Amino acid sequence: MSTILEMRDITKTFPGVLALSHVSMKVEEGEIHGICGENGAGKSTLMKVLSGVYPHGSYDGEIEFEGNIVKFNSLNDSERAGVVIIHQELALIPRLSVAENIFLGNERRNAVGLIDWNRVNHDATELMKQVGLHENPTTPINQLGVGKQQLIEIAKALSKEVKLLILDEPTAALNDTDSAHLLDLLRSLKARGITCIMISHKLNEIEAIADTTTVIRDGKTIEHLDMSDPSVDQDRIIRGMVGRDLEHRYPEHTPNIGEELFRVEDWTVYHPTQQDRIVVDNASFFVRAGEVVGLAGLMGAGRTELAMSVFGRAYGRAHSGRIFKRGQELRLHSVSDAIANGIAYVTEDRKRFGLNLIEDVRRNVSGAALGKMTKRGFVNGNEEIKVAEEYRKSMNIKTSSVMKVVGQLSGGNQQKVVLSKWIYTDADVMILDEPTRGIDVGAKYEIYTIVNRLAAEGKAVIIISSELPELLGTCDRIYTIAFGRVTGVLDVADATQESLMKLMTQERTSARSGAGEKE
Amino acid sequence: MSDNANPNGTATTDVFASPLADPGAHESMGSRFVGNLRQSGIVLAFVAIVALFAILTHGDLLQANNITNLVLQYTYILVLAIGMVIVIIGGHIDLSVGAVVALTGGLSAVLVIKDGHPWWVGVLAAIGVGLLVGAWQGFWVAFVGIPAFITTLAGMLLFRGLAWAVLHNLSLSGFPKEYQSIGNGFFNGVMGGNGYDSFTLLVFGLALGGYAYGAYRARRARVAYHQPVLSLPLFALKILAVSAVVMWFAWQLAHARGLPYVLIILGSFVMIYTVVTTRTVFGRHVYAIGGNLAAATLSGVKVKWVNFGIMLNMGFLSGVAGVLFTSRLNSAQPNAGTGFELDAIAACFIGGAAVTGGVGRVTGAIVGGLVMAVLSNGMLLLGYGQGTQQIVKGLVLIVAVAFDVLNKRRAGAH
Numbered sequence: 001m002s003t004i005l006e007m008r009d010i011t012k013t014f015p016g017v018l019a020l021s022h023v024s025m026k027v028e029e030g031e032i033h034g035i036c037g038e039n040g041a042g043k044s045t046l047m048k049v050l051s052g053v054y055p056h057g058s059y060d061g062e063i064e065f066e067g068n069i070v071k072f073n074s075l076n077d078s079e080r081a082g083v084v085i086i087h088q089e090l091a092l093i094p095r096l097s098v099a100e101n102i103f104l105g106n107e108r109r110n111a112v113g114l115i116d117w118n119r120v121n122h123d124a125t126e127l128m129k130q131v132g133l134h135e136n137p138t139t140p141i142n143q144l145g146v147g148k149q150q151l152i153e154i155a156k157a158l159s160k161e162v163k164l165l166i167l168d169e170p171t172a173a174l175n176d177t178d179s180a181h182l183l184d185l186l187r188s189l190k191a192r193g194i195t196c197i198m199i200s201h202k203l204n205e206i207e208a209i210a211d212t213t214t215v216i217r218d219g220k221t222i223e224h225l226d227m228s229d230p231s232v233d234q235d236r237i238i239r240g241m242v243g244r245d246l247e248h249r250y251p252e253h254t255p256n257i258g259e260e261l262f263r264v265e266d267w268t269v270y271h272p273t274q275q276d277r278i279v280v281d282n283a284s285f286f287v288r289a290g291e292v293v294g295l296a297g298l299m300g301a302g303r304t305e306l307a308m309s310v311f312g313r314a315y316g317r318a319h320s321g322r323i324f325k326r327g328q329e330l331r332l333h334s335v336s337d338a339i340a341n342g343i344a345y346v347t348e349d350r351k352r353f354g355l356n357l358i359e360d361v362r363r364n365v366s367g368a369a370l371g372k373m374t375k376r377g378f379v380n381g382n383e384e385i386k387v388a389e390e391y392r393k394s395m396n397i398k399t400s401s402v403m404k405v406v407g408q409l410s411g412g413n414q415q416k417v418v419l420s421k422w423i424y425t426d427a428d429v430m431i432l433d434e435p436t437r438g439i440d441v442g443a444k445y446e447i448y449t450i451v452n453r454l455a456a457e458g459k460a461v462i463i464i465s466s467e468l469p470e471l472l473g474t475c476d477r478i479y480t481i482a483f484g485r486v487t488g489v490l491d492v493a494d495a496t497q498e499s500l501m502k503l504m505t506q507e508r509t510s511a512r513s514g515a516g517e518k519e
Numbered sequence: 520m521s522d523n524a525n526p527n528g529t530a531t532t533d534v535f536a537s538p539l540a541d542p543g544a545h546e547s548m549g550s551r552f553v554g555n556l557r558q559s560g561i562v563l564a565f566v567a568i569v570a571l572f573a574i575l576t577h578g579d580l581l582q583a584n585n586i587t588n589l590v591l592q593y594t595y596i597l598v599l600a601i602g603m604v605i606v607i608i609g610g611h612i613d614l615s616v617g618a619v620v621a622l623t624g625g626l627s628a629v630l631v632i633k634d635g636h637p638w639w640v641g642v643l644a645a646i647g648v649g650l651l652v653g654a655w656q657g658f659w660v661a662f663v664g665i666p667a668f669i670t671t672l673a674g675m676l677l678f679r680g681l682a683w684a685v686l687h688n689l690s691l692s693g694f695p696k697e698y699q700s701i702g703n704g705f706f707n708g709v710m711g712g713n714g715y716d717s718f719t720l721l722v723f724g725l726a727l728g729g730y731a732y733g734a735y736r737a738r739r740a741r742v743a744y745h746q747p748v749l750s751l752p753l754f755a756l757k758i759l760a761v762s763a764v765v766m767w768f769a770w771q772l773a774h775a776r777g778l779p780y781v782l783i784i785l786g787s788f789v790m791i792y793t794v795v796t797t798r799t800v801f802g803r804h805v806y807a808i809g810g811n812l813a814a815a816t817l818s819g820v821k822v823k824w825v826n827f828g829i830m831l832n833m834g835f836l837s838g839v840a841g842v843l844f845t846s847r848l849n850s851a852q853p854n855a856g857t858g859f860e861l862d863a864i865a866a867c868f869i870g871g872a873a874v875t876g877g878v879g880r881v882t883g884a885i886v887g888g889l890v891m892a893v894l895s896n897g898m899l900l901l902g903y904g905q906g907t908q909q910i911v912k913g914l915v916l917i918v919a920v921a922f923d924v925l926n927k928r929r930a931g932a933h
Contacts, residue, residue: 314817336819345817353817356810358877367807368818370800378798382744389745421818 004029004195010049010061019045020219032196034210036237038440042219043199047166051085052078082163086153092141099124099137102156127155131185147178166197175298183209203234215240238441250473253452258289261460262429267321269309279305281484287460294471295464296500297481303464307431311345312338344427346418348434354418357407361399362388364406364417369425391420412443433464448474468497480504565890572897579900583775593892594781595840597885599863601792602836604884607867609829610809610876611667615674616837620856621682623649623841628691628851638698646838653834661826683853692850702846707777719778723769731758792881809876869919
């Protein structure tokens with residue numbers, strides 16, 4: 001094996017910020033090279049330097065690719081050399097066909113310069129075969145699932161005769177089956193001699209697939225780990241990432257559970273546009289004060305739909321069923337009704353549904369409870385700053401000022417802003433949908449601590465998550481959801497990943513163990 | 520304004536007892552300037568343009584009579600720009616305002632000139648119809664969900680057509696004196712004067728006093744809330760500089776024709792709408808909707824009603840502009856106001872509003888409008904025709920927005 005890529009002493013500064021400081025890394029030909037680091041550690045910046053997004057000259061240090069010093073000035077330069085980057089947010093055009101997407105910017109042309117559609121579609125079929133897909137090349141890309149779209153991205157990279165493939169969080173949006181499939185594909189690419197760099201927060205995947213792992217922290221290379229060494233495991237990587245031992249990934253939590261606070265009975269919701277499609281089917285569950293309850297389900301099981309429809313009918317139509325708080329039936333017809341009744345829903349997609357990214361921390365924090373700082377119709381701007389400052393401290397939001405635009409914060413800090421916003425509404429029923437998606441290990445721990453604090457204050461907390469260890473580590477009780485139905489409920493002491501997964505994949509439940517159960 | 524709402528104000532003030540020694544003061548001025556580069560930039564550009572034309576026209580631009588004319592001529596565009604910036608912040612656009620100006624002004628003319636109703640019937644009718652128009656468009660935009668671009672494109676045709684119908688394809692002129700004076704009248708000699716109108720100076724003086732007092736209270740409140748503020752000398756300097764410019768402007772008006780009524784109207788609107796956009800829940804919800812519609816919806820913002828309010832308000836201000844315009848021209852024409860919507864939209868974008876919504880300011884739109892006004896007026900004084908004026912205005916618009924886009928790209932590159 002020879003070295004395909006060596007980055008030496010890369011230093012990149014932004015006005016006032018040192019993003020990368022003398023980072024060096026070496027990638028061997030034909031290996032899968034993992035890059036781990038907390039959000040904001042500089043992983044993406046490093047990859048942007050490598051792929052020419054930040055042109056040569058805007059950083060210090062040198063890059064050697066296949067034995068030559070390279071000076072990429074744009075993505076086109078690096079792609080021509082065989083370096084292809086696939087970003088976390090897929091760059092596919094929804095309504096264009098699979099083949100059109102694969103060859104976008106790289107169209108197959110005939111002698112007169114017109115697109116040769118037969119060749120395009122034929123080549124696309126061939127490329128799809130290489131990634132294990134058998135789709136019609138003329139299918140619009142938005143008719144494929146996210147997992148398949150991710151594979152199309154790889155096919156697109158293959159069409160560019162890729163030598164070094166960079167994947168930024170490739171499995172973030174994928175379910176377990178699709179993730180496993182993707183990892184298999186990476187192994188087969190490796191067998192073909194394609195080198196991969198993979199950035200991931202899912203350390204189990206890194207552990208499973210990477211040959212070498214580079215750990216980056218605060219813009220510096222911390223270490224290179226040889227993954228064949230049996231002493232290198234996830235905890236070892238975490239130690240490098242956070243620079244400290246995370247004794248436990250989940251903070252200690254002593255439940256102090258009180259009376260029933262929130263109950264949903266026989267909740268049924270139809271799909272907003274498809275006539276007869278039932279998305280949530282007769283779901284019932286309850287949460288007690290001070291209790292953390294998990295909703296476990298695979299993607300598409302209807303977890304988010306259940307939560308959002310309960311939250312003032314923010315999803316779906318033809319809702320039926322009953323919602324109770326402290327034994328009183330609530331009639332929630334709008335989001336503002338839900339907020340007024342002390343219910344908060346922290347969305348799974350903070351960028352699209354949770355935050356106003358072009359607005360500052362202050363105004364995002366006050367966004368859902370502006371009325372609290374309003375007198376005679378006027379918002380008290382000073383009070384608003386004060387509140388934001390309080391949350392900055394109590395939630396440990398890392399920002400130079402509360403006047404900083406939220407879009408510039410890291411994922412973990414954005415999540416803390418969203419949580420602050422909902423805690424400020426004084427809600428006592430908090431529904432947290434994937435509260436730790438896409439955020440790093442250190443910030444996750446902080447989020448779990450906040451969850452515990454909310455429970456200790458006597459609030460009812462509902463956590464929706466696809467990461468079973470997370471639910472097992474934070475919840476007191478876990479409901480499983482499959483195909484829109486509640487298929488079971490387990491006390492955390494009795495639950496294992498296996499038992500939950502079994503309930504989560506159960507198509508029909510004979511005994512509705514979850515529904516109506518009450519102590 | 521609401522500094523007295525802080526219960527522990529006394530306890531916290533001590534920390535900042537000596538604002539002069541506040542190390543954050545200088546930084547804050549710098550960072551604030553950078554943070555509002557776009558907003559500050561347009562003010563600087565405005566000053567530069569004024570200076571340029573003052574030199575080129577050998578001072579004619581700044582002559583008392585010319586300044587008065589400038590105010591009289593552009594108020595209705597500025598009034599429209601105030602409504603438009605709110606529409607744009609909310610993520611919409613309104614193409615119909617020119618047609619609505621024609622319709623509301625036309626109706627007013629028919630009632631007052633043709634039917635002989637008193638002047639105020641015309642005013643109320645114009646504003647009432649403006650509100651109806653706003654409610655109509657608000658209904659389609661907010662409750663049916665038709666994009667404002669389409670709704671108001673339809674409105675542009677519809678209300679222009681109605682304007683022709685109301686006026687029976689004719690222009691009407693000859694408003695009574697009271698009506699004419701709305702757009703052309705002055706406060707002059709209310710308190711006597713010696714070649715200048717002391718009342719004008721008094722009004723401006725009082726306004727400045729109010730401004731300085733308000734700024735001082737706001738500063739004190741910020742100190743009480745531990746917020747960075749300008750150091751006292753800088754703060755005083757800023758107030759003095761603003762006062763000097765404003766009093767000079769007042770002086771020019773005072774020794775020309777006095778204080779135009781329209782300036783009082785415009786000034787009140789600017790103040791009211793600045794407060795509405797920055798301090799009220801409605802205003803803040805407009806920014807939230809424009810910034811991220813989905814997030815606003817999930818935060819309990821009553822999006823439909825806010826959108827309805829935005830369009831309703833635009834209709835109201837279009838009605839006001841209809842009155843001002845007919846009053847200024849002393850006539851109503853079915854094709855009046857053609858292109859006003861574009862002037863108003865341009866003013867907003869020059870003044871820092873974002874095409875994607877969520878960003879913009881009332882004062883920015885006013886300065887943007889003034890930039891266009893000074894450009895037109897200055898070039899007119901220099902003898903350039905309509906063609907050149909339009910070319911320059913077009914270039915200014917594209918450069919201003921390009922500046923915005925590049926600035927954002929640089930900020931987003933991180």
